[in-house]
Amino acid sequence: MNILIPHNWLLEHLETDASPNDIQRELSLAGPSVERIIEDGDQAIYDIEITTNRVDSMSVRGVAREAAVILNQAGIKAKLKPLSIPNPQETNQLPLPKIFNQPELSGRVICVVLSHVQRTATPSWMTKRLQQVGMNVHDSTIDITNYVTHELGHPCHAFDYDKLMATGGEIRVEEAKKGETFTTLDGESYATVGGEVVFKNSQGIIIDLPSIKGTQNTSIDDQTQNILLLMESIKADRVRFASMTHTIRTIAAQLMEKNVDPHLAGPVLKRGIQLYQELCLAEVASPIFDEFYQTKPPRPVITPLAIFDKYLGIQLSPTVISTILKDLGCLIELDETKTNLVVQPPTFRPDLTIPADIVEEVARIYGYHNLPSRLMPTAIPTIYPSQTNFDWEEKAKTFLSLVGWQEVYTYSLVSQDLAKTDGLTAGRHLKLQNPLTEDRVYLRRNLWPSLMEVLDQNPLETKYAVFELANTYIPQTDDLPKEELILGLASHQTTRQVRGVVEALLDYLFVDKYEFIPDQKQLVTTIYATARNSQSQYKLGTLAIKSGKCLVELEWKKILAVANTHPQYQAPSSLPTIIEDLTFVLQPQQAVGPIMQTMQKISPLIINVTFVDQYHQNTTFRLTYHDPQHSLNSNQLKPIRQKLVGKVERAYGARLVGKV
């Protein structure tokens, strides 16, 4: 949470010569972070981030208290001024409402009746401060409560006393049942879900959503003359429950859900009375009602002296430690063993519960910047996770990028339309319960719809070829979804070009043996590869054509299973190899794959068949002949060549260009 604090308001609680820049620097290093200083004419306004555990600092006085300790430690004189508010003269002019509290719901209820409240305009000094801290200005009667909250850090509420008394003059602190209705002071209507802590009157009507927001039926309006100024300490988790359930996130709620110190309520009430008397000429019309079920002070934290060395790596003298802790409001003593400090935190620091909390307090005030910086002298772990190989991921991605492919990062979350395009119904995807935008609702099961979308989003890039290595998410009945790492490729290039890239990648990863099995009807080719050690065959993935784009998806896990760190070197044979090209005229739409397989099977002496080129129906193949035992000569090749040409011509209706 951030809080804005004008410099001169701070100085009402802090005595110091520190400049705004000093305050910004020193507070940020050792306490709440002053994110910036806003210049308002000649006035500095601090924009300060207060962490959620430090609700005690969410006020002008809270920051002043921190600043006093921090500035002193930094060698800049500073002192927290005492809070001197006169005790009000209590009277019996008007009766207090009857209050029925339940201590398990609210630890304290404190209130007073103020009469003859004049509806004066908010004075200019208060107007200026409220505006500086970003609050709306109404009139004094309303603004005083906001001002006091900002100054001291405990929310307070002013009821219209007469409205309250007209409906029975009772305040019952109760837990709401389901389906009860209330209308907040800004006119919004709500129905309870059950479990909210509410104030009800004698007829069971909700008259306040305490610690969160007032209701219309008891709030101040233009006619208000008498008010009931009240503070309560509803249990923090109950405040949070009601505030989150109805998404009423007022400043009051955000404070009270973080355990504001109930002790603060007394001074806040007195400060409120003082301001109502000064600005609205109000009179104290009742005694102060105060039902305070004194919560126990925070438990003492037994802190071993050795822990400071353990966390900081240096030995701080007990004097330094105790001075800092005392400055922060803790009571400390050594236990009987003289090895532990017994630290009693003040009531406003319920966040200090374990020795590490005490270490933090001492260390930050001592100054983290005063600690040395060095690397660990400890052992380096060598138990690595199985199933992952980040080096190969990088290797594969780098390879693809260097052969002309662009890596992209697309969202794991896709729209309903995109989820459907992968041929599966959207229901088979994991769905977000609370998506932020309609285009990011489902966790994808395939990469290619996202990659196709990238190509479509770059219509002028006719040569765009993109890839991504990312997870897909397959729902499981009783477990986490399966997250499968997929290498996806998509481009406008021809199937042959894309297949070539995949082949080159597999070669680069030293995959010994792979094959592409086409399904001509479905326009899909399935890619298989064999692992070197086990000789097991894995289905790596597919290459498909969709809407004129060529798409590949490979399962990374399977690639890891067949990839190798090194090749199996084969010494060149001393015996010659003979290479020759043969060109055939093929039938229209004749696939070359089966022809090449046929050629390969003609003789064991044919060790390789490659595709050279195709021009119209003329297709050239390159044959490599080799005999590992003997030196080949052309006489040996002649019958093989004749057999091959004969077979290809008969089986495929092809015709050799030239003669055997």
Next chain:
Amino acid sequence: MTIKQLQSAIQELKQTALSDATPGAQKHQTYLGKKGKFNLLAKKILDLSPVDRKKAGQLLNHFKSELETILAHSDAGESGEWVDLSIPGKKPDVGHLHPISQAIAQISRIFERIGFTRVRYPEVDWDWYVFESLNMPPDHPARDEWETFFVDGPTHPDLGKLVLTTHTSNGQVREMERLHGQPPIRMINIARCYRRQQDATHTQMFHQFEGLVVDKGINIQHLKGTLDHFAREFYGPGTKSRIRPFHFQFTEPSFEVDFSCHICQGTGRVGKNKCRFCKSGWHEVGGAGMVHPNVLKAGGIDPSQYTGFAFGWGVERTYSLKDHLNIDDIRLIYSNQASFLRQF
């Protein structure tokens, strides 16, 4: 013909080729064409005795590649042919690694160099690992900081709901479990994360990296040392880190981590003006802290024996602070526009 004669014929032809000033293509035809001088010479192999033919074949093969080299050099202008040296180079088509991959690769190496092990954990995980084991029970106000996406799916009786990981910190207890609660741990976990927010500095999906070190005798000085190492390696010599108080439920003490600004060298001023690039000389990049005893316990590690530190922050933010990179809207990173990506 004998082998010796063949050798001298080869030498002679080589000299002729070397001194021949005919332009490239024509010269190629003369020597290596179908009826070129090489083939004429090669045919003479038939005049040799069968015993010598193998050796002759080897000589001719070697000579052929020599000839190819000579002719290639002729093409390059050595033969006097005019070459335009002002023609711009013809680059091969190359793609690019995505900037996030480049950043991740650099980050990984920086930490691996000081003994960290990179790991990967689920992106869709149980509430227990993302929040509860990190000292954040359900409905805790600290959870507000993490705008969490919930996923329709099974609820685990012990581990709770399915969520998209809002940070890489789910790796902390998972890493402790992987090592059966036995330090030493030096983990670097880099992964996609998700939060329910979107503006110029936030995308619903982003990347974080998380460091975790647990062992006997680990203290704040080691965290500072590790952060300084990273700052120096990632942003260059002279870059410093600093830690300031903060609050996280899963670390105690907790810190905010800043790196000094490379534009103003940490002074906050450029000449007489305020540095526009940073807040008072420093950039806030992320959080860190000493691992909370409850988190160590959740991972099966005895906090009376071991201490540790953890840090984690966004890859995009860290990368975008690089010297003169000039990315001020991180949504660009996931736009996948060719015009953006090909600059990386």
